[in-house]
Amino acid sequence: MSDDKDNNDGTGDEPPKEERRRRRSGPVTKGGDKRAAKQFRTRVKTARGRKLSSTRWLDRQLNDPYVKKAQMEGYRSRAAYKLIELDERFKFLRKGQRVVDLGSAPGGWVQVALKKGASEVVGIDLLAIDPIEGATLFEKDFTDADAPDLVKSAMGGAADVVLSDLAPWTTGHKNTDHLRIVGLVEMAADFAYDVLKPGGTFVAKVFQGGTSGELLDQLKGRFEKCRHFKPDASRSESAETFLVATGFKG
Ligand SMILES: C[S@@+](CC[C@H](N)C(=O)[O-])C[C@H]1O[C@@H](n2cnc3c(N)ncnc32)[C@H](O)[C@@H]1O
16 A cells, blocks of 8 residues: 555545654644534644644544544444444344455444444454454455465355455555556455355445446346445545445355
8 A cells, every 4th residue: 555645545534644643643632622512613723744634634533423423432433334324224234244344444344343243253454453352353465465365264164244445545646546446346356256155245445436347247247236325424525435235146
């Protein structure tokens, strides 16, 4: 994943590079007391050396209802609410399932799957993920040749659900970004074909213009139903949407 630039995956969920560095050395700012936060938009004070992209990201984080909700409800990311909404709509998470989560950091989707009663969750991300009881989590690039086998080796059998929230850091170079996005979705789909049980579900983040017609045709042939859905928790300015493929045919 290249993050040479301050650009991110386009979902608006990821802090810019400068902010990630700043976070490692401690909290940056406080949002004021709760009553004030309810009444007034929290304003980000300018800090020496903070870039405009970081200030904008902080401003959005501090005023985002899903960020606040996630903090109150103990989810590690606002992304958790995207999976909650997807499941409310398509009802694919159930008790006792074996779930694989590609692109798991910081772990919001893993938490949701466990809360829904998954008996086994295996996750992988380029970034380290703090341990979550009940989940096996790998810090590794999923595009590494040995990554799919590593994930499979941690699974006790075929998966009921394969989730992919994989999103590459963008470079700003349109063609490169497009190829990366398409490449990750294709890898996730290939992995799903390999590990899913018949009847299983594949959920993947895709970007407008990021899923090739060819892949969609392939998915339609391998699953009973393929639908696109953009949860409310997905920022309207983000090009992301989610593909939900249910009823894997094997
Ligand atoms: C939107 S975040 C996932 C958020 C997560 N679903 C949650 O609820 O906390 C996308 C993740 O994809 C990961 N990612 C991107 N490219 C990857 C790759 N090649 N291998 C593994 N993880 C990757 C990023 O590191 C990032 O953590």
